[in-house]
Amino acid sequence: MSDTYPWPDGHRAGLCVTFDFDGESPLLWRRRDDPPGDVAELEQRRYGPRRGVHHILDTLDRTGVRATFFVPGWIAATYRSSVAEIHAAGHELALHGWCHEPPADLGAGELRDTLTRASDLLAEISGVRPAGYRSPSFRMSPEGFEVLAGLGLTYDSSVMGDDRPYRIGDLVEIPVDWATDDAVYYRYTGGESRPPYGAGDLYDAWHAELAGAREAGTLVNLTMHPWQSGRPARALWLRQLLRDAQDFGDLWIGTAGDLAAHHRDTAQGAAGVLDVPTDTLGWPL
Template sequence: MTYPWPDGKRAAVCFTFDFDGESPYLWRSRDSHGQAVGELEQRRYGPNRGVSNLLSMLDNLKLTATAFIPGWIAHEYPDQVTSIAHQGHELALHGWCHEPPTHLPVDDLRRTLDRAADELAGISGTRPVGYRSPSWDMSVAVFPVLRSLGVTYDSSLMGDDRPYEVDGVVEVPVDWVTDDAPYYRYVAGDPRPPATVPEVRQGWRAEIAAAKKHGTLCMITVHPWLSGRPARVDALEELLAPVVEDTELWCPTAGEIAAHHTGGRKVSLAKLRRPFHD
């Protein structure tokens, strides 16, 4: 069945960026008290340079994005997050310090997301209605928490290539294939070098063409510390310029996709769970 995109559009291309900065590293290394600063600085390229490079690219294209931002990052880098909001991009939840939800008791999950929502609302003036789980780690416990916080959509699962619904929350699905991390994330000692710009641009061009042919959603996820580097941000602009111009493609924020979605496939929490227990 063809998904009913608005205004007769054939498919959707959604551009999102996860402004993680050093938060995933801080969470992962929370029990260590070492002196290492290499990966911290590598990740700080995001707030130092990557965010403004991405914002310039989006401004050139007149493209509006969704930024998923851990609360700690909003607290630590209010100027960068203010710039994102002032340019009209949607701010959405991404944990407090990028803690994966399966690692948190449900009360801590609710408390940290509520605090992060306050932090983002303090900058944008609006409480976020969207959530993306850190590292796309997900638990059935997240959905009732999202509903209790007035969050209407999640963007962390891959069960479809069109929007669907899980436990009353709209799922705006993602895909590792159009996430920059598997291609560009490289830290000392990794067994392979990062992918080159032409490789990623060519692969994602094919993903967008296929979305248009099949009437699906192409969800692009990038990170300022990775894709905010000059050659990579230029490649994104080159990739997206014809997409924005294509009248058959819809380029909404994740929030606009969720607001448009009605009906369609619904998944209960019982169906979402693994079908048997060990």
């Protein structure tokens, strides 16, 4: 796959800035059968929708970067005004389950029902029907792609099979990477064997990711969580990273939805652009 990806407007590489605005919903799903007696992690996670998201929106406003926010329906119902604020600031809203359910934990009918409910709510809040989806915890099932296409979504952003946009079945895939997920560096809820990364250390690590992408003509798809990256020092270093990315001048920077539309309209079918049939995704033996 040595062919050059046709980035918009002749750019050399791409950057998507995305947030999984999931707050306490992953914990609610994970501990649904044995709710914890203490509120420590709930409160830590609630920092995202209460406060962190506003530091993030300020960072995006100061840099003029438009981002994609993947929002579970339960979060949209619980923190409706924050979600309306994200939309009013010009950012994209997309799906992330109802209460952060990975597709592999649900039957196809349940997945369809939870996403329909979440899509209806986001459309009611924003006036715009979501076009994309990210699977909770990056855990996707082969059937999940079929459900998404059946709901009329145009893109997914959950798996890591390429470092440029590609096609999976009827969907455009905007691939992710653990190395550009803030949770790998910042997630610390007490008891972990290592402290969280410093904000400056992550800035250095992600600078290296941008350099690699500019060299190879690939995508950096930052995945962040407002309860982690929304802390003030981290938002400050993120602002600097985004300004550096803009100053390079050769990076296309936009939402996952905009990149998916570009892929569908222009890039798919170009030499070397990957197209994966859904029925080849599962376990092969």
